[in-house]
Amino acid sequence: MAYKVTVEGRKCNGCEECLEACTVGMFRMQNGKALPVEDKECMGCESCVGVCDENAIAITDTRVALSNTCQSLLSALDEMETETESRRTDG
Numbered sequence: 001m002a003y004k005v006t007v008e009g010r011k012c013n014g015c016e017e018c019l020e021a022c023t024v025g026m027f028r029m030q031n032g033k034a035l036p037v038e039d040k041e042c043m044g045c046e047s048c049v050g051v052c053d054e055n056a057i058a059i060t061d062t063r064v065a066l067s068n069t070c071q072s073l074l075s076a077l078d079e080m081e082t083e084t085e086s087r088r089t090d091g
């Protein structure tokens with residue numbers, strides 16, 4: 001899943017607006033609160049965020065998180081390469 005959907009339970013008032021707004025059926029109700037359904041594919045459209053007056057929904061783009069991880073790994077590799085290069089030049 002490219003997007004992680006979370007609902008802050010203590011903020012949710014159970015209005016069910018997010019259930020109406022989400023075209024992929026990402027939410028279901030449990031004990032009067034909205035819950036994201038894990039195996040559904042969120043498109044990251046943020047329609048649910050827009051309709052939630054309680055600001056209870058957060059959408060995280062996990063591709064960005066992966067990209068950040070990749071970037072720090074790449075810069076670590078870069079540094080290692082620069083170190084190796086300077087050792088070669090020194091020796």
Ligand code: SF4
Pocket residue numbers: 007011012013014015016017018019033034051052053054055056057
């Ligand atoms: S729209 Fe917000 S307050 Fe309403 S059910 Fe969904 S998460 Fe809860």
Ligand code: SF4
Pocket residue numbers: 003005021022023024025026041042043044045046047048049059
């Ligand atoms: S961002 Fe869009 S697809 Fe994802 S849970 Fe919200 S309404 Fe559904």
